[in-house]
Amino acid sequence: CNDCHGNHGATPPGIASVANVCGQCHARQADLFQTSPHKAAFDQQGLAECVTCHSNHDIATPTDQMIGTQQGALCVNCHTNGDKGFTAAAHMRTSIDQLIVSIDKSNEILSVAERKGMEVSKPKFDLKGATDALTHARVLIHSSSNIEVDKVVKPGLDVAGKGYQAGLDALAELRFRR
Numbered sequence: 297c298n299d300c301h302g303n304h305g306a307t308p309p310g311i312a313s314v315a316n317v318c319g320q321c322h323a324r325q326a327d328l329f330q331t332s333p334h335k336a337a338f339d340q341q342g343l344a345e346c347v348t349c350h351s352n353h354d355i356a357t358p359t360d361q362m363i364g365t366q367q368g369a370l371c372v373n374c375h376t377n378g379d380k381g382f383t384a385a386a387h388m389r390t391s392i393d394q395l396i397v398s399i400d401k402s403n404e405i406l407s408v409a410e411r412k413g414m415e416v417s418k419p420k421f422d423l424k425g426a427t428d429a430l431t432h433a434r435v436l437i438h439s440s441s442n443i444e445v446d447k448v449v450k451p452g453l454d455v456a457g458k459g460y461q462a463g464l465d466a467l468a469e470l471r472f473r474r
Contacts, residue, residue, distance in 0.1 A: 364389030
């Protein structure tokens with residue numbers, strides 16, 4: 297309780313909104329939300345910023361399933377097929393899914409090459425850049441901007457693509473040596 301409510305009362309001193317409490321630790325997400333189209337919409341409808349999607353006392357652990365337009369995604373609670381938010385949610389989810397698939401594919405081929413005795417430590421290390429891009433994209437969802445999400449997903453896809461190519465090259469070298 298003290299983490300959010302403080303030691304001496306029902307609310308932390310000087311904190312009027314739950315979002316301000318969340319923003320103490322999740323500052324980047326809070327800043328992104330404050331400049332997103334959701335801010336005005338949430339204010340207009342009287343929705344609590346963080347609580348609407350993440351709850352408060354039973355905080356929903358963020359997952360990729362929360363965003364998008366598929367059944368169970370939170371975006372469809374407010375957005376319907378054809379509106380701008382629905383399209384944006386679908387795009388962001390697709391971008392993130394593409395990056396996940398690309399990272400997994402690259403990890404898989406690099407692991408195969410490694411198990412066969414090929415030196416792939418540098419491409420495996422470099423692939424962490426794609427994983428970092430995925431983490432950053434997941435945070436940028438709070439901006440509700442496809443452009444901002446794509447700014448980090450596209451370089452992440454490039455890094456993952458290079459990792460995959462390095463795996464292919466390592467396996468080709470193995471075949472040549474044999």
